[in-house]
Amino acid sequence: MRKLLLAAIIIIIAIVYIGRLSYLQLIDSSNKNPLEDTAIKAVYDYPERGYIYDRNGDLLVSNQPAYDIMVIPKDVKPLDTLEFCNLLNITKEDFIKKYNKARVYSPRLPSVFVPQLSKSEYATLQEKMRKYEGFYIQKRSLRHYQTSSGANVLGYISEVNEYELKSNPYYQAGELIGRNGVEKVYEETLRGRKGVKFIQKDRFNRDLGPYKDGLYDTLPVQGKDITITIDKTLQAYGEQLMINKRGGIVAIEPKTGEILAMISAPSYDPALLVGRERSKNYSRLYLDSIANPLYDRSILAEYPPGSPFKILNGLIGLEEGVIDEHTTIRCYHGYRYGRNRFMACHCVSGTLNELQSATYRSCNAYFADAYKKIIEKYPTPEEGLQAWTNHAKSFGLGNYLGNDLSTGRAGRVPDSLTYNRAYPDFQWRAETTISNGIGQGEILTTPIQLANMTAAIANRGYYYTPHIIKNIEGTPIDEKFTTPNQTTISKRHFDDVVLGMWDVYKRGTARFVQVDSINIAGKTGTAENFTKIDGKRQQLTDHSIFIAFAPVENPKIALAVFVENGYWGSRYAAPIASLMVEKYLRGKITRTDLEKRMLEGSLADEYAKPLSGEPFEINQ
Amino acid sequence: MRNRVIQQIDWLSILLYFALVFIGWLNIYSTTMTDENPTIFNFDQPYGRQLIFIGLSVLLIIFVLAIETKFYARFSSVIYLISLASLLGLFVFGKNINGATSWYNFGSFGLQPSEFAKAATALALAKFLSDIQTNINDFKDQLRAFLIIILPPLFIIPQPDPGSALVYTSFFFVLYREGLPSYYLLVGLTAVILFVSTLLFGAIWVIAGLLILATIFVLYRKRKKIRIPVFKMLVMTTTAILFCLSVRYVFENVFEQRHRDRFNLWLRLEHDPSKLNEIRKTIGYNTYQSESAIGSGGLTGKGFLEGTRTKGNFVPEQHTDYIFSTVGEEWGFLGSAGVIILFSLLILRILFLAERQRSQFSRIYGYSVASILLFHFAINIGMVIGLLPTIGIPLPFFSYGGSGLWGFTILLFIFIRLDANRRDDWM
Numbered sequence A: 001m002r003k004l005l006l007a008a009i010i011i012i013i014a015i016v017y018i019g020r021l022s023y024l025q026l027i028d029s030s031n032k033n034p035l036e037d038t039a040i041k042a043v044y045d046y047p048e049r050g051y052i053y054d055r056n057g058d059l060l061v062s063n064q065p066a067y068d069i070m071v072i073p074k075d076v077k078p079l080d081t082l083e084f085c086n087l088l089n090i091t092k093e094d095f096i097k098k099y100n101k102a103r104v105y106s107p108r109l110p111s112v113f114v115p116q117l118s119k120s121e122y123a124t125l126q127e128k129m130r131k132y133e134g135f136y137i138q139k140r141s142l143r144h145y146q147t148s149s150g151a152n153v154l155g156y157i158s159e160v161n162e163y164e165l166k167s168n169p170y171y172q173a174g175e176l177i178g179r180n181g182v183e184k185v186y187e188e189t190l191r192g193r194k195g196v197k198f199i200q201k202d203r204f205n206r207d208l209g210p211y212k213d214g215l216y217d218t219l220p221v222q223g224k225d226i227t228i229t230i231d232k233t234l235q236a237y238g239e240q241l242m243i244n245k246r247g248g249i250v251a252i253e254p255k256t257g258e259i260l261a262m263i264s265a266p267s268y269d270p271a272l273l274v275g276r277e278r279s280k281n282y283s284r285l286y287l288d289s290i291a292n293p294l295y296d297r298s299i300l301a302e303y304p305p306g307s308p309f310k311i312l313n314g315l316i317g318l319e320e321g322v323i324d325e326h327t328t329i330r331c332y333h334g335y336r337y338g339r340n341r342f343m344a345c346h347c348v349s350g351t352l353n354e355l356q357s358a359t360y361r362s363c364n365a366y367f368a369d370a371y372k373k374i375i376e377k378y379p380t381p382e383e384g385l386q387a388w389t390n391h392a393k394s395f396g397l398g399n400y401l402g403n404d405l406s407t408g409r410a411g412r413v414p415d416s417l418t419y420n421r422a423y424p425d426f427q428w429r430a431e432t433t434i435s436n437g438i439g440q441g442e443i444l445t446t447p448i449q450l451a452n453m454t455a456a457i458a459n460r461g462y463y464y465t466p467h468i469i470k471n472i473e474g475t476p477i478d479e480k481f482t483t484p485n486q487t488t489i490s491k492r493h494f495d496d497v498v499l500g501m502w503d504v505y506k507r508g509t510a511r512f513v514q515v516d517s518i519n520i521a522g523k524t525g526t527a528e529n530f531t532k533i534d535g536k537r538q539q540l541t542d543h544s545i546f547i548a549f550a551p552v553e554n555p556k557i558a559l560a561v562f563v564e565n566g567y568w569g570s571r572y573a574a575p576i577a578s579l580m581v582e583k584y585l586r587g588k589i590t591r592t593d594l595e596k597r598m599l600e601g602s603l604a605d606e607y608a609k610p611l612s613g614e615p616f617e618i619n620q
Numbered sequence B: 001m002r003n004r005v006i007q008q009i010d011w012l013s014i015l016l017y018f019a020l021v022f023i024g025w026l027n028i029y030s031t032t033m034t035d036e037n038p039t040i041f042n043f044d045q046p047y048g049r050q051l052i053f054i055g056l057s058v059l060l061i062i063f064v065l066a067i068e069t070k071f072y073a074r075f076s077s078v079i080y081l082i083s084l085a086s087l088l089g090l091f092v093f094g095k096n097i098n099g100a101t102s103w104y105n106f107g108s109f110g111l112q113p114s115e116f117a118k119a120a121t122a123l124a125l126a127k128f129l130s131d132i133q134t135n136i137n138d139f140k141d142q143l144r145a146f147l148i149i150i151l152p153p154l155f156i157i158p159q160p161d162p163g164s165a166l167v168y169t170s171f172f173f174v175l176y177r178e179g180l181p182s183y184y185l186l187v188g189l190t191a192v193i194l195f196v197s198t199l200l201f202g203a204i205w206v207i208a209g210l211l212i213l214a215t216i217f218v219l220y221r222k223r224k225k226i227r228i229p230v231f232k233m234l235v236m237t238t239t240a241i242l243f244c245l246s247v248r249y250v251f252e253n254v255f256e257q258r259h260r261d262r263f264n265l266w267l268r269l270e271h272d273p274s275k276l277n278e279i280r281k282t283i284g285y286n287t288y289q290s291e292s293a294i295g296s297g298g299l300t301g302k303g304f305l306e307g308t309r310t311k312g313n314f315v316p317e318q319h320t321d322y323i324f325s326t327v328g329e330e331w332g333f334l335g336s337a338g339v340i341i342l343f344s345l346l347i348l349r350i351l352f353l354a355e356r357q358r359s360q361f362s363r364i365y366g367y368s369v370a371s372i373l374l375f376h377f378a379i380n381i382g383m384v385i386g387l388l389p390t391i392g393i394p395l396p397f398f399s400y401g402g403s404g405l406w407g408f409t410i411l412l413f414i415f416i417r418l419d420a421n422r423r424d425d426w427m
Ligand SMILES: [Zn+2]
Pocket: A331, A332, A333, A334, A345, A346, A347, A361, A362, A363, A364, A365, A366
């Protein structure tokens, strides 16, 4: 027994120690990650972010250097505070406040002491800063905007948030990431890849040289410049026309699906989200919940399309064979359906309409009837509606377009499910859904969807998925943007509809916006809309809508214009659309009176109505 | 004579010794090597100096093996006295390094007499216990044995070098092996348990526990109708209770703050986060860094010369007391467990050899060697892997330092010499 005690102790100790080692080295993983190794510091080398050019090669976004004064509190030696404050143009209280803030954040890690010096401030300070230990100047690269428009298209960059840090291992705290628009969608292209150098540190955080002779180091990969499809001039012009109005405009080149302009009003100068004032400006924009400038109406706002949708109904009717170009309907100033329900229109009572004239007169009777015929062609309204829905969806409505924009909405094209849900006893018929025939009711479209539909009409039956990327330093763009999407409507059915749309411009509702020797095909629209005031449904002044493409004989631009509460289509939307067409095709405006009226036109009063708290009139 | 030594020498121990010394040097090299000085023969650097120490150790080994066995027994008292004198001499001629006067200075080399005193004490104790007239069960002889053991640490404590002094407690295993009554060990063990548990749970609970245990004991005896040693029990219980009650006082007033901190850290007694942080930054820093370094090694380690924390000097005193953390980081679990097994094998081997000695002197000496090595090994690695409080003693054969290496080499090889002669010597 006495002989064995020591031997037993040795063996027990060996077992316990090996057990402890297996815990430390095999089970406990807190020390395993080499990137978290306190002995290795990763130093990153950030490549310059790629530039953004417009379709004509005009520079939209470049970079500018910014200089931050940084502080590492534990390295700060006693200094002449007064002299230092004078140098930086801050007060002594500022100095104490900033210094304490930095120290609370971390005594060992650098914090920004004075952000974003100007170039001249930097030049004078550069030499003098060496005197003050613990302070240094750090160069950063910020976006530099060469345009004051297109903020919604371009997006912006800002520091990564907690969620992004967790979900994407590429990013480190404090790095920048693209938000919204092109900056977000083409983040990886623009950003490039940062390089990294691993440095061996000792426990006093001094460099001992590269870790493993730089075996794991990588070189930065340059960010690529990109060219987008936007026309800088057209974008700026559209935004100007939309000043003091709300709404969205999208212009597309029908032959390619390239987005020429994407206007959301109200807009803001993208430069607001750069630099010293960034967060202040951002909160101001963000908190403006009424005008909501950060909300991109061109791709997010879902409006009832109104009359432009009648064109689609005409096309579906032709394709389904329930009408042809000679089918006539006599209109008695409107359309009567159900029990004493009536949709008024502007036709003189007794007008005999065929498809082309019904289009330029925007006859409710004609298109409601065509819609009814489509639905009733099939044994059940469900099947009829399904056929109708399929046609509508083939124009990119009621679903995401699959474009390369940072965000979007599906809009809504009702199908039988929608009504089965609303009418649980399945007691719905064509009449129940008749407002679909004139673009009211359940249908919702975003401006980009309606512009795309217009492009499909301009192309007579197909469209290219709208996209914003034109070129990435010579790399071809995604194939899905160069492959046409066929609609369900045969090419031959488009002629009469296009003629009808041309008539809208020649002698219909848009005849007042004619441009000398440019043939435009268009369709005005007016959409009822409602809001809730104190829980009560309240109708507001109608939205003003216009779709158009031009020139009719060789379409180069197709666009959809929504002006919120702009009343009838030819009041705001049609003139704005015609001005944009003229600007794009001609490069200058001849109708200066019309231009002046649009630039100065303000709907501020209209927007103030529902906020006034008092009863108000609409559609004045 | 020479041939017989070589024939009968225990090559396994020698192999284990050289394996440990070699691995130890590799780790010192890795710890202290800098990229500017990669050559191993750089005698300004610890790894180069350690190479000299190892070379001198080989000379020492030849010297130790060449001496007749009888010399060690005969001159043990003289060696012991010289050793005591060298410890005392420190108070006059010692050189103060890092606040401890543990060194004699000879030019660029220093000698630390406490590293040699262990072997001397082992010899003296072996000599005394193997004397036919000594009876370990006799109280007077017990006192004499204690005196031999206690004198060197008495001189070492004020240097101050409490770690080296603590090593002498390992001799109690030797006494126990040689027949010291069990209750010494029991009392010692009980005192340690009571001390630690009182710190952990408070005196009240420990005393309550003691009383419950005593009651159970009495009830058990009553039931089995065995006589109850009332007086003995009363004395024991009272002593234990008084001991418990004094623990707090001793802890707060006799211990210094830095000692208290070690216990607070080890037993996780401190709960105030700011104070805990303070302890972590100061005394717990080494432990934390060495645990992190070891943990980062994983299963196979980062490889020789590839330890990032070792290279970055994150673990203070890494080439001396914390050398095992280099093993952990660069050689991983396999390497560090291997070193533990090598040490265990060496100590077990020595125990085995000690038990086969015919001479009582050799056996006691061998037992002392095993106990001392075990104590160093257990305390040092226990500290480095965070199981024991911080006590600064070197890891035998591994830690940088000439005196340490030579002290352990002499300690071990005197025994190997004695063992090689076991057939011839009847003492
Ligand atoms: Zn009509």
